[in-house]
Amino acid sequence: MEANNNNNSCQSQSQQLEDEDRLSMLTDDILLSILGRVSTRLAATTCVLSTRWRHLPWLLPEVDIDVKDFLSVTRPDPVEANDMEKAMVSLTKAARSFLADHQRGSTISSLHLKLYLINTFLCEVGPLICDAVDSRLLKELDLSVLDETDILDYCEEDMLQRAQEIDAFFSAYPSVPHCLTKLTLYNVGFDKLDMHHVLFDCCNQLKHLILIHSDSGANSLFKIDAPNSNLCVLNIYKCRFEIIEVICLPKLEKFLWSTWVSEYAPVTFGFVPSLGELELSCGSSYDQCEFKLSELLHGVTGLHTLTLDFQGENLWLQPEIEGLFTAFNKLRKLSIRGIFVEFDILWTMAFLVAAPSIEILHIEVWEHSCDIGDTRLDSYPERRTPQWEMRLGGSENRLLKNLEFTGFKSLEQQFTFIRCVLERSPNMQKIVLRGDEQCKYCDALEESPRPSKFPKNKVEQEMVVKQIRHGTFSPEIIFKE
Known part of the structure; x- marks a missing residue:
């Protein structure tokens, strides 16, 4: 044995x-x-x-050094100052190792660096990056300045201090902003600094900018006039700008703005000849008025992908068709998300009339128990069904081939909408029906799971197919939970 x-x-x-x-x-x-x-x-x-x-x-060729990889195995929540310092000690050692000339066998095409804003360590990481850039060891830097403080717990003084520290870091180590191609900032207040100078003049190679609760003060105006900028992607999340005026960004391809505070249209565009993808996402508040999408898109002629997300709240758009023809003449993919489940959705057909070039249409219905009754935020007004009355004439959407419907519940208004789309789209090939997306907040509130209205078994699905096709249409229908 x-x-x-x-x-x-x-x-x-x-x-x-x-x-x-x-x-x-x-x-x-x-x-x-x-x-x-x-x-x-x-x-x-x-x-x-x-x-x-x-x-x-x-x-x-690509090195990714994330400070969170150096936190304790249990990933403390919240992350305490002591945990951050320990993680930054390890990050600094890793950066020194990967950026050392004598150990490198080749050039680093891109360094993805995520760190905490602790001055002691910035004074060590900064020279490492500068030396790597100056010796042509490092070509591009993707920098994320992280912060563990919740947005609601942040004070103005802390945001201003972070801005001063970032500006001082860039000034002390000028090779850092000059090799930056992607920058992500959390909780930074540029009230006392020239935000445009820091982000566009100093970071002159920047291609991707992400601002999360980072701005120049509440209800401020941010004008971007950067004819020599390389910026391709601009992502704004929970920033307090009253409005952003994009006067000139010739290489901007993608603009995303989630959760704004503006009473009217949050952004205007000037010279943006490359802009092809736009995403606007916000739940309306009491003081928010409806605006015309055509006014926001004035000057935009190359849009191919548009996402509008209402986050389950009231619509912040005014009804229109004619004004959108110019902006929508190249639109290929349209996503309309966060439509409250009790709202009529036939109004979305207006976009099909304005954009006969659409190939993919995605509709998402919103139904969350975590925002009903006592759990609903006081800042949100009472939901009201959209009263959009318009003539849906015009030509057929012969290019529309795929319809995706998330949050499908076998409701009559949903069947009516889908059949209306089919009547207008003779070349429709595929319809994908999905159930509700998972929500951890809803799951935490519910003692037992709600009975699903999504057709799961074969019998229910065959009934849905029969109602959709109505003896006239023949697209492929796919069910995905």
Whole structure:
């Protein structure tokens, strides 16, 4: 028996060595492709596997160093100052290792760096990045300045202080902003600084900018006039601008704004010849008025993808068709999300009239128990059914081939809408019906799961198919929970 166990052990070790040898026989480019799919921290640990792997992590063309990877295994919530400092100690060591000239075997095409704004460590990380840029070891930097403080708990003084620290960091280490291609900021207040200068003049290679609760004060105006900017993507989330005037951003391709405080249209566009994708997402508040989408899109002629998300609240758009023809003449994909489940959805047909070039239409209905009754925020007004009356004439949507419907519940108004789309779209090929998206807040409130209105079994699905096709239409209908 003991001899058999020894034989099995030897065979197992032999097989393990054989597998390792097979893996080690792969070329560097294949092994680097494998390492590129895991975190940089995990990739770095592979150097202890064998001498064959020892040099590989320092050949990775893209390096991702995330301070959260260095937090304790349990990921403390909330993250305390002591946890941040310990994580930043480890991050600094990792940055020093990957950016050291003597260890690098190749240029870093892109460094993705996520850190906490702690001055002690910025004074160490800054020179490392500067030296790497100046020696042409590093080409591009993707920097995220993280913050663990909840937006509701932040005070103005803290936001102003963060802005001062970021400005001082950029001034002390000028190679950092000059190699920045992507920047993400949390809870930064530029009230006392020239925000445009910091973000566009200093960061002159910036292609992607994400601002999260970062602005120049409550109800402020932000004018962007940057004819030499390389910015392609601008993402605004819960910032307090009254309005953003995009006067000139010639390379801007994608603009996203979620949750604004403006009473009217939150953004205007001037010279944006490359703008092709626009996403607006907001739940209306008491002092919010409806605005015309055509006024917001004035000057935009190349839009191909549009997403409008009402987050289950009242519509913040005025009814119109004719004014949208120019802005919608190249529109290919339209997503209308967050429509309260009790609202009529036939009004969305107006967009099909205004955009006969649409190929993909996505409708999402909103039904959440976490925003009903006592759980509903006081800042939201009473929901009112949209009263949009308009003539839906015009030509057919011959390019529309795919309809996706999220939150489908076998309601008559939903069947009416889908059949109306089919009547207008003779070349419709596929309809995808999905159930409600998972919501952790709803799940926490409900002691027992609500009975689903989504057709699950074959009999229910066949009944839905019959009602949709109505003996006239023949698109493929797919059910996805």
